[in-house]
Amino acid sequence: xxxxxxxxxxxRLLVELAGTAAFALSGVLxxxxxxxxxxxxxxxxxxxAFGGGTLRDLLLDQRPFFWVRHVEVLxxxxxxxxxxxxxxxxxxxEATLKTIAVPDALGLGLFTATGVHQALVAQSPALVAVxxxxxxxxxxxxxxxxxxxxxxxxxxxxxxxxxxxxxGGWAYIGLWQLGTPGWLALxxxxxxxxxxxxxxxxxxxxxxxxxx
Amino acid sequence: xxxxxxxxxxxRLLVELAGTAAFALSGVLxxxxxxxxxxxxxxxxxxxAFGGGTLRDLLLDQRPFFWVRHVEVLxxxxxxxxxxxxxxxxxxxEATLKTIAVPDALGLGLFTATGVHQALVAQSPALVAVxxxxxxxxxxxxxxxxxxxxxxxxxxxxxxxxxxxxxGGWAYIGLWQLGTPGWLALxxxxxxxxxxxxxxxxxxxxxxxxxx
Amino acid sequence: xxxxxxxxxxxRLLVELAGTAAFALSGVLxxxxxxxxxxxxxxxxxxxAFGGGTLRDLLLDQRPFFWVRHVEVLxxxxxxxxxxxxxxxxxxxEATLKTIAVPDALGLGLFTATGVHQALVAQSPALVAVxxxxxxxxxxxxxxxxxxxxxxxxxxxxxxxxxxxxxGGWAYIGLWQLGTPGWLALxxxxxxxxxxxxxxxxxxxxxxxxxx
Numbered sequence: 001x002x003x004x005x006x007x008x009x010x011x012r013l014l015v016e017l018a019g020t021a022a023f024a025l026s027g028v029l030x031x032x033x034x035x036x037x038x039x040x041x042x043x044x045x046x047x048x049a050f051g052g053g054t055l056r057d058l059l060l061d062q063r064p065f066f067w068v069r070h071v072e073v074l075x076x077x078x079x080x081x082x083x084x085x086x087x088x089x090x091x092x093x094e095a096t097l098k099t100i101a102v103p104d105a106l107g108l109g110l111f112t113a114t115g116v117h118q119a120l121v122a123q124s125p126a127l128v129a130v131x132x133x134x135x136x137x138x139x140x141x142x143x144x145x146x147x148x149x150x151x152x153x154x155x156x157x158x159x160x161x162x163x164x165x166x167x168g169g170w171a172y173i174g175l176w177q178l179g180t181p182g183w184l185a186l187x188x189x190x191x192x193x194x195x196x197x198x199x200x201x202x203x204x205x206x207x208x209x210x211x212x
Numbered sequence: 213x214x215x216x217x218x219x220x221x222x223x224r225l226l227v228e229l230a231g232t233a234a235f236a237l238s239g240v241l242x243x244x245x246x247x248x249x250x251x252x253x254x255x256x257x258x259x260x261a262f263g264g265g266t267l268r269d270l271l272l273d274q275r276p277f278f279w280v281r282h283v284e285v286l287x288x289x290x291x292x293x294x295x296x297x298x299x300x301x302x303x304x305x306e307a308t309l310k311t312i313a314v315p316d317a318l319g320l321g322l323f324t325a326t327g328v329h330q331a332l333v334a335q336s337p338a339l340v341a342v343x344x345x346x347x348x349x350x351x352x353x354x355x356x357x358x359x360x361x362x363x364x365x366x367x368x369x370x371x372x373x374x375x376x377x378x379x380g381g382w383a384y385i386g387l388w389q390l391g392t393p394g395w396l397a398l399x400x401x402x403x404x405x406x407x408x409x410x411x412x413x414x415x416x417x418x419x420x421x422x423x424x
Numbered sequence: 425x426x427x428x429x430x431x432x433x434x435x436r437l438l439v440e441l442a443g444t445a446a447f448a449l450s451g452v453l454x455x456x457x458x459x460x461x462x463x464x465x466x467x468x469x470x471x472x473a474f475g476g477g478t479l480r481d482l483l484l485d486q487r488p489f490f491w492v493r494h495v496e497v498l499x500x501x502x503x504x505x506x507x508x509x510x511x512x513x514x515x516x517x518e519a520t521l522k523t524i525a526v527p528d529a530l531g532l533g534l535f536t537a538t539g540v541h542q543a544l545v546a547q548s549p550a551l552v553a554v555x556x557x558x559x560x561x562x563x564x565x566x567x568x569x570x571x572x573x574x575x576x577x578x579x580x581x582x583x584x585x586x587x588x589x590x591x592g593g594w595a596y597i598g599l600w601q602l603g604t605p606g607w608l609a610l611x612x613x614x615x616x617x618x619x620x621x622x623x624x625x626x627x628x629x630x631x632x633x634x635x636x
Contacts, residue, residue, distance in 0.1 A: 031579075037631040039586045040579025054483075059266075061275050063485050071549045085634055125283045142359070147566070149575045151361045155243075155252025162251045207249040210297055271478075273487050337495045354571070363573045367455075367464025374463045419461040422509055 008183055012110070015190075017076075019107020022100040024049035024077045027144045028084045029093055034148045042081045044144050049077050052140035056115050056132050060122050101201065105164075109193035112137040112165040113186040116172045130169035137165040137193075158207045160200040168193030220395055224322070227402075229288075231319020234312040236261035236289045239356045240296045241305055246360045254293045256356050261289050264352035268327050268344050272334050313413060317376075321405030324349040324377040325398040328384045342381035349377040349405075370419045372412040380405030432607055436534070439614075441500075443531020446524040448473035448501045451568045452508045453517055458572045466505045468568050473501050476564035480539050480556050484546050525625060529588075533617030536561040536589040537610040540596045554593035561589040561617075582631045584624040592617030 027048030031041035050067050057065050067074050088096065115136030119129035138154055138161065145152040154161050171192040175185035199205070239260030243253035262279050269277050279286050300308065327348030331341035350366055350373065357364040366373045383404040387397035411417070451472030455465035474491050481489050491498050512520065539560030543553035562578055562585065569576040578585045595616040599609035623629070 032634045034575060034580070035634070036575070036579045037582045037633065039590075039631065040576070041634070043579060043586075058270065058482065059277070061273075061485075065483070068548060068552050071551050074551055074555075085632070124280060127283050127286055128280050131286075146358060146361075146570060147576065147579070149361065149570075149573065151246060151248070152252070152359065155248045155255060155359070156246070158249045162255075207251065208297070209249065210244045210247070210253070270482065271489070273485075336492060339495050339498055340492050343498075358570060358573075361573065363458060363460070364464070364571065367460045367467060367571070368458070370461045374467075378463075419463065420509070421461065422456045422459070422465070 012186075015103075015106050015110050018103035019110055020049050020073060020077070021080060022103035022107055023140055024080050025084065025096065025100050026104065026141065028081055028088075029096060030144060030148050030150075032084075032088070032090075032093075036148075038081075038085065041085065042078065044147055045081050046074075046077055047147060048140045048144040049073075050140065051143035052111060052136045052138060053115070055139050055143070056118065056136045059135070060118060060124075060132065062118065062122070105194040105197040105201075106190065108137045108161070108165055108197060109168055109190035110186070112168050112193055113172055113189035116169045116176075116189065117182065117186070120173075120176060126173050130166060130173060133169040133172065133189075134162055134165045138162045158209065160196065160205050160207055163207065164193045164196040164200065167196055224398075227315075227318050227322050230315035231322055232261050232285060232289070233292060234315035234319055235352055236292050237296065237308065237312050238316065238353065240293055240300075241308060242356060242360050242362075244296075244300070244302075244305075248360075250293075250297065253297065254290065256359055257293050258286075258289055259359060260352045260356040261285075262352065263355035264323060264348045264350060265327070267351050267355070268330065268348045271347070272330060272336075272344065274330065274334070317406040317409040317413075318402065320349045320373070320377055320409060321380055321402035322398070324380050324405055325384055325401035328381045328388075328401065329394065329398070332385075332388060338385050342378060342385060345381040345384065345401075346374055346377045350374045370421065372408065372417050372419055375419065376405045376408040376412065379408055436610075439527075439530050439534050442527035443534055444473050444497060444501070445504060446527035446531055447564055448504050449508065449520065449524050450528065450565065452505055452512075453520060454568060454572050454574075456508075456512070456514075456517075460572075462505075462509065465509065466502060468571055469505050470498075470501055471571060472564045472568040473497075474564065475567035476535060476560045476562060477539070479563050479567070480542065480560045483559070484542060484548075484556065486542065486546070529618040529621040529625075530614065532561045532585070532589055532621060533592055533614035534610070536592050536617055537596055537613035540593045540613065541606065541610070544597075544600060550597050554590060554597060557593040557596065557613075558586055558589045562586045582633065584620065584629050584631055587631065588617045588620040588624065591620055 024045040027045040028041055030048075031044040034040075036044065050065070050073075053066050057063065112133040114133075116129045116133035119132035124132065141154055142152040145154075168189040172185045172189035175188045180188075236257040239257035240253055242260075243256040246252075248256065262277070262285075265278050269275065324345040326345075328341045328345035331344035336344065353366055354364040357366075380401040384397045384401035387400045392400075448469040451469035452465055454472075455468040458464075460468065474489070474497075477490050481487065536557040538557075540553045540557035543556035548556065565578055566576040569578075592613040596609045596613035599612045604612075
């Protein structure tokens with residue numbers, strides 16, 4: 001039993017690191033497209049990776065932030081930025097974006113679950129908890145796009161992304177209210193979020209458009 | 213006497229709901245103009261409606277937020293977004309914007325008064341309290357415009373808007389320092405803010421331009 | 425000895441006021457270029473002057489803000505905005521920008537030192553403290569550019585600016601860990617930051633560009 005728990009912890013850590021790296025890379029690539037300098041690329045990578053969780057902690061009034069408790073992730077993102085600047089060329093961008101779609105979807109699910117969990121522990125109502133999960137998963141990318149002076153992709157590319165996190169958040173709430181253990185609720189949220197996101201990409205789902 | 217107080221409370225609630233709806237609708241319309249998807253429209257509507265008060269509470273370090281204490285307003289904004297997407301077409305936009313000018317001006321006055329009041333209770337100096345009122349009333353629209361990748365209208369359309377809230381805020385301070393009861397200071401702030409805003413629209417007042 | 429300390433305090437205050445005025449002016453000029461109205465120009469000037477420190481205090485969860493403790497600086501920025509609108513014309517802009525380069529560099533060094541110091545006192549790890557210093561010195565300008573709907577200059581003009589603050593922050597950390605008194609660490613940070621910034625402008629240094 002301890003063995004399984006140990007494996008679960010390791011798996012969670014792997015998803016967390018892969019998700020954070022995917023988020024940071026999405027920022028690095030957008031910074032490169034916008035011709036930012038080295039400082040700008042690091043800031044945008046950092047915002048994409050930690051902006052969502054930091055905003056959630058600001059709103060829930062919780063300290064210290066994840067990246068203050070685990071400074072090593074800051075060094076990690078710094079390393080990712082440096083490596084990307086040294087080795088990534090523009091002809092690799094599309095392949096990179098396709099490759100990070102999988103860890104990105106898993107990260108979205110995991111970060112959403114973390115956000116919902118923290119909000120529930122802080123006694124938030126269900127809808128607020130789901131919104132906090134959504135903010136955790138999605139607003140890093142929103143801040144990245146705002147700094148890069150673009151309308152946030154999540155709000156304008158008509159592909160389901162935040163909606164997947166929204167559904168996954170409600171899955172977490174449902175499992176939590178059924179009294180299931182935390183790791184199961186987290187797994188449910190992750191499967192619903194990443195599953196829906198995968199389906200959306202595969203089947204090319206589109207969000208409803210305003211009939212102007 | 214109790215009867216009058218009861219009517220006052222009801223009136224205040226009506227202004228609050230109408231103002232919040234007007235702010236949310238301003239966000240929904242701008243989201244639609246920018247061709248955001250359903251998720252983006254909800255986020256922008258939410259930012260326009262609650263962004264100002266949330267920023268004020270972050271700055272004054274107060275929790276829980278209005279929309280955490282009253283989750284039903286979140287559902288309300290969600291409903292407004294859905295109804296607007298179902299029934300509002302682009303030929304209705306101009307009429308809608310004209311119609312919401314009245315609840316928008318009333319909401320601006322009420323939200324400004326609320327912000328000034330909370331800052332005064334938190335022992336802020338007078339100028340800071342007025343700024344907090346201004347942030348409450350105006351920065352929802354500023355955040356809405358930033359996410360929509362536009363220079364905030366309030367800062368660039370040369371129509372008095374924030375200035376009306378600024379004057380209304382000082383009216384609140386003055387009445388408060390004279391020792392008038394809270395509802396009277398609130399009423400004074402609301403009349404000055406909404407009155408000036410109405411005059412500005414009616415007489416087509418323009419803010420001074422930089423003589424470049 | 426007391427005499428020297430007194431002179432040090434006065435000098436620090438002078439640098440602080442000059443730096444704040446330079447930051448505010450940078451905002452006023454950008455607001456004027458973007459044709460904002462009087463309200464917008466004040467908001468952007470205020471953001472440029474106090475945005476970085478306010479964001480740091482939000483992240484470190486510290487209240488009251490600098491401009492709440494010293495309301496007179498708010499009146500000062502208000503006065504700068506009014507005077508600039510009355511007397512600055514577009515043919516003066518370039519000369520003004522050149523003139524404020526010196527107090528701007530000194531302000532960058534001082535504000536960075538303040539940020540690092542506050543973060544160290546709040547028990548932050550070294551890298552986090554340096555980031556807090558960088559946020560204090562640089563993010564006022566970032567917020568100014570975001571509100572003006574531009575990619576932040578610091579991230580895109582390829583001139584060393586944030587990097588100077590980064591180096592100065594590490595100088596502060598090094599001196600602090602050697603046990604030097606606070607004023608010496610502050611002086612070291614200021615000399616490294618402003619010195620590097622001056623060299624960068626003088627020698628026209630460029631940050632490495634992404635080899636796309």
